[in-house]
Amino acid sequence: MQNCEAGESLAASFADVVERRISSRAYLPDPVPRADIERALALACRAPSNCNTQPWLIAVASGAVRDRLAAAISDAMSAGRMKPDFPYDGRYEGVQQERQFAAAEALYRAAGIPREDKAARMAQFMRNYRFFDAPHAAFYFLPPGAGTREAADLGMCAQTFMLALTSMGYASCPQTALSFHPDLVRAEFDIEPGWQLVFGMSFGRPDPSAAVNSLQLPRDVGACTRIRET
Numbered sequence: 001m002q003n004c005e006a007g008e009s010l011a012a013s014f015a016d017v018v019e020r021r022i023s024s025r026a027y028l029p030d031p032v033p034r035a036d037i038e039r040a041l042a043l044a045c046r047a048p049s050n051c052n053t054q055p056w057l058i059a060v061a062s063g064a065v066r067d068r069l070a071a072a073i074s075d076a077m078s079a080g081r082m083k084p085d086f087p088y089d090g091r092y093e094g095v096q097q098e099r100q101f102a103a104a105e106a107l108y109r110a111a112g113i114p115r116e117d118k119a120a121r122m123a124q125f126m127r128n129y130r131f132f133d134a135p136h137a138a139f140y141f142l143p144p145g146a147g148t149r150e151a152a153d154l155g156m157c158a159q160t161f162m163l164a165l166t167s168m169g170y171a172s173c174p175q176t177a178l179s180f181h182p183d184l185v186r187a188e189f190d191i192e193p194g195w196q197l198v199f200g201m202s203f204g205r206p207d208p209s210a211a212v213n214s215l216q217l218p219r220d221v222g223a224c225t226r227i228r229e230t
C-alpha cells in the first residue's frame with residue numbers, strides 16, 4: 001500500500017516535471033550554481049544507450065567562455081558563415097510541415113511579433129545565437145563513426161538533462177541553431193578530433209515576465225501513437 005502511494009506521488013511529480021518543461025526563450029542573468037549543473041549532468045548521463053556505450057559528450061559553456069561563444073557565433077552568423085558537421089537540409093512535408101508552421105506562428109505571436117514584421121522576426125531568430133540571454137549553453141557531441149542509433153542515445157541524454165533542470169526550477173531550449181559553428185565550439189573545449197556537434201542548448205533560470213515563455217505548444221498524441229492488442 002505504502003509502495004503504491006509512493007508510486008502515485010512519484011508519477012504525479014514526474015508528470016508535473018514533463019509538463020512544466022517547455023523551450024524557454026528568455027532568461028534571467030543569474031548563473032546556475034555549478035553543483036546544480038553537475039547534478040543535472042550526472043542525471044543526464046543516467047540515460048540509456050545502446051550497449052551502455054554512452055556515446056555523448058556534453059560541453060557546458062559558462063562565464064567568459066559563454067560570452068566569447070555568444071559573440072563569435074553571432075558574428076559568424078551575421079557574416080553568413082555556417083559550417084555544420086551534419087548537413088542542414090531537413091525539409092518537412094505533410095502534417096510535420098503543418099506542425100512546423102503552426103509552431104513558428106505561435107512562437108511569433110507569443111513574442112508579440114506581427115507576421116509582416118520581418119525585421120523583428122529576424123531579430124528574434126538571431127537571439128538563438130546569444131543563447132536567448134541564458135547564462136549557460138550546453139553543446140552535444142557524438143563520437144567519430146556515430147550514426148542514427150547513437151543520435152537516438154544522445155537525444156535521450158539531452159531530454160534527461162532538460163527534465164533534471166526543470167525539476168530543479170531551471171529551464172532550457174534545445175537548439176539546432178547552435179550546431180552551425182562547431183569549430184568555434186571545439187576551439188573552446190578540449191574535444192578529441194572527429195567528435196561532431198549535433199545541437200546546442202541554452203539553459204538557466206527562466207524570465208517569468210517574458211511573454212515568449214508562456215508558449216505551451218500542443219501535442220498530437222492520437223496521430224503520433226498506436227496501440228494494438230489483436
Ligand SMILES: Cc1cc2nc3c(=O)[nH]c(=O)nc-3n(C[C@H](O)[C@H](O)[C@H](O)COP(=O)(O)O)c2cc1C
Nearest residue numbers: 021022023103128173174175176177178199215217
Ligand atoms: C533537437 C532540437 C532542436 C531544436 N532547435 C531549436 C532552435 O534552433 N531554436 C529554437 O528556438 N527552438 C529549437 N527547438 C525547440 C522546438 O522548437 C520545441 O521543442 C518545439 O517547438 C516544442 O516546443 P516545447 O519544447 O516548448 O514543448 C529544438 C528542439 C529540438 C528537440
